[in-house]
Amino acid sequence: MLTIADFMSANHHVCDDAFANAEQAALAGNWEEAEILFNFFRTDMTRHFRMEEEELFPTLIAAHGPAGPVQVMRMEHAQMNTLLEQMAGSVAHRDAKEYGGLSETLLIVMQQHNLKEEQMLYPMADHYLSPQRETLLGRMRMV
Amino acid sequence: MNTVALNTDQAPPISVPLRFFTAAPLFLILAALILVSAADNPFAAARTPVLLAATHCITLGFMAVIMMGAMQQILPVVIGSPMPASGITVWLTFLPLLSGALLLPAGFVLGQPVLLNLAWPLLLLAFLVFIVASLASLARAPARNATRTAILLSIFALGGALGSGVLLAHSYATGAALADAGQLLTTHVTLMLGGWMMLLIVGVSYQVVPMFQLTPTYPKWLTATLAPAIFGVSLLSMLPLLFQFDAHRLTVATQTLFWILAGSFALVTLGLQRRRRRKVADATLSFFGLGMMALLCAALLAIATPWLPTIEHLETLTVMIFLLGFAMSVMHGMLYKIVPFLVWFHLFRGGMNVGVPNMKEIMPEPRMWRHLWLHRGTLAVALFAPWWHAAAWLLALGLLVQGVLLGYALLGAIAVYRHTLAAIREN
Numbered sequence: 001m002l003t004i005a006d007f008m009s010a011n012h013h014v015c016d017d018a019f020a021n022a023e024q025a026a027l028a029g030n031w032e033e034a035e036i037l038f039n040f041f042r043t044d045m046t047r048h049f050r051m052e053e054e055e056l057f058p059t060l061i062a063a064h065g066p067a068g069p070v071q072v073m074r075m076e077h078a079q080m081n082t083l084l085e086q087m088a089g090s091v092a093h094r095d096a097k098e099y100g101g102l103s104e105t106l107l108i109v110m111q112q113h114n115l116k117e118e119q120m121l122y123p124m125a126d127h128y129l130s131p132q133r134e135t136l137l138g139r140m141r142m143v
Numbered sequence: 144m145n146t147v148a149l150n151t152d153q154a155p156p157i158s159v160p161l162r163f164f165t166a167a168p169l170f171l172i173l174a175a176l177i178l179v180s181a182a183d184n185p186f187a188a189a190r191t192p193v194l195l196a197a198t199h200c201i202t203l204g205f206m207a208v209i210m211m212g213a214m215q216q217i218l219p220v221v222i223g224s225p226m227p228a229s230g231i232t233v234w235l236t237f238l239p240l241l242s243g244a245l246l247l248p249a250g251f252v253l254g255q256p257v258l259l260n261l262a263w264p265l266l267l268l269a270f271l272v273f274i275v276a277s278l279a280s281l282a283r284a285p286a287r288n289a290t291r292t293a294i295l296l297s298i299f300a301l302g303g304a305l306g307s308g309v310l311l312a313h314s315y316a317t318g319a320a321l322a323d324a325g326q327l328l329t330t331h332v333t334l335m336l337g338g339w340m341m342l343l344i345v346g347v348s349y350q351v352v353p354m355f356q357l358t359p360t361y362p363k364w365l366t367a368t369l370a371p372a373i374f375g376v377s378l379l380s381m382l383p384l385l386f387q388f389d390a391h392r393l394t395v396a397t398q399t400l401f402w403i404l405a406g407s408f409a410l411v412t413l414g415l416q417r418r419r420r421r422k423v424a425d426a427t428l429s430f431f432g433l434g435m436m437a438l439l440c441a442a443l444l445a446i447a448t449p450w451l452p453t454i455e456h457l458e459t460l461t462v463m464i465f466l467l468g469f470a471m472s473v474m475h476g477m478l479y480k481i482v483p484f485l486v487w488f489h490l491f492r493g494g495m496n497v498g499v500p501n502m503k504e505i506m507p508e509p510r511m512w513r514h515l516w517l518h519r520g521t522l523a524v525a526l527f528a529p530w531w532h533a534a535a536w537l538l539a540l541g542l543l544v545q546g547v548l549l550g551y552a553l554l555g556a557i558a559v560y561r562h563t564l565a566a567i568r569e570n
């Protein structure tokens with residue numbers, strides 16, 4: 001049986017792969033490819049955030065799940081969105097040095113965020129939302 | 144489900160880890176100065192006062208200080224539980240540890256029992272507070288994973304290492320002969336390096352290697368068994384001490400088993416790094432990879448040593464490769480990853496997202512690469528140090544310059560933090 005933790009953790013890995021591909025192209029100076037791969041990455045990230053912010057988090061809060069950690073996750077999404085915006089600027093300016101510094105920063109923010117979600121928030125969501133897991137997963141797939 | 148303990152934003156103030164990290168490089172410089180103060184090659188004979196002093200500068204002053212600082216930062220993230228009473232915990236660990244780490248080497252070098260008798264109670268206090276705070280944090284952790292198990296076992300090992308260390312220091316200071324001084328020393332080294340240091344690095348690696356380097360996760364068979372096996376072997380190695388019997392074969396067997404486990408961990412980690420999805424060059428990754436290569440070399444050397452009885456100093460060399468090659472490389476790599484992130488994180492968390500420098504502006508990567516090359520050079524000369532006095536000198540010089548480079552990088556990051564914070568407040 002697919003859990004919320006399995007499904008969302010797998011989606012983290014999709015984002016990680018897209019991140020690594022975009023970074024490699026940007027640091028190699030292949031800007032046309034980097035632009036395409038960065039846009040793929042940004043789209044993956046935006047979709048992941050929407051799955052959480054539009055579906056998972058409200059459902060968890062409605063089921064009386066803990067609000068504090070959800071608030072922290074939202075705040076970290078905002079941090080990552082700011083970095084993604086700055087990275088888009090460095091892609092537009094073809095600035096590999098700036099891209100490298102920003103992507104290094106984003107990687108750490110992203111990974112420690114993922115760790116907290118995978119080890120704490122998602123298992124908690126599976127616990128609180130077990131009766132409605134299938135429908136929730138269906139809705140998240142539609143995002 | 145333990146929701147009370149779950150709080151995902153529990154990072155301590157930036158001054159907490161940075162206080163520990165910035166103190167650490169001073170002890171590399173101190174270790175170097177102590178090594179060059181020796182009249183003869185300090186590595187040519189085991190347990191000379193100079194070698195004991197320099198070793199404790201590195202293990203206590205550099206490594207324990209870094210590990211204690213890092214634990215306060217890492218526990219909330221990797222197991223979801225901070226250390227309790229962080230303000231009190233910090234002062235009751237930082238000051239006594241720092242003072243003890245200065246007094247103990249001074250006592251060895253100057254041959255002053257009074258300094259040793261001042262040092263061990265301070266170190267006892269620092270480590271006891273750290274052990275209690277860590278256990279409280281681990282008990283409340285919502286995460287029940289292999290990292291938590293490894294860290295828990297590392298803390299138990301630290302307790303044993305501390306007890307044996309206190310007995311040894313007291314006996315060294317008073318001149319009181321211990322019936323089992325040799326066994327006690329073996330226990331102290333085994334639990335401190337093979338227990339605490341190794342298990343802590345193993346536990347943290349389970350999280351940070353896949354996380355920072357985008358590698359596959361460690362295989363389940365390894366995370367489920369490695370830390371308990373290493374801890375079990377460490378306990379087995381204490382049997383001769385506990386039951387007062389001389390068991391050379393048991394010692395050789397447990398040590399061999401330990402090195403097979405340690406070598407397996409190094410091999411698996413190197414394998415994961417080879418399969419990493421992030422292929423770009425990264426100095427911190429190279430530090431980590433160097434550490435694992437060194438651990439593998441130390442393991443092979445240690446396993447071969449009983450078969451090479453005619454070659455002197457192999458045990459000294461194994462410990463040097465483990466400490467300088469494995470543990471120090473991993474710690475350099477971790478510091479160069481964690482410190483720029485912490486500076487960025489605390490600036491950004493202040494609510495400002497414009498004008499906050501990125502991680503590579505906080506700690507420029509070319510400096511990390513220079514340090515990596517210097518560290519590689521230091522390790523290369525370390526391989527000859529027990530036999531060649533000039534190499535021992537070069538090793539000391541390498542440690543000295545590494546202390547300066549690391550200290551400069553850390554102070555540079557703090558300067559960036561302060562300037563940026565001041566600029567943000569002005570606007």
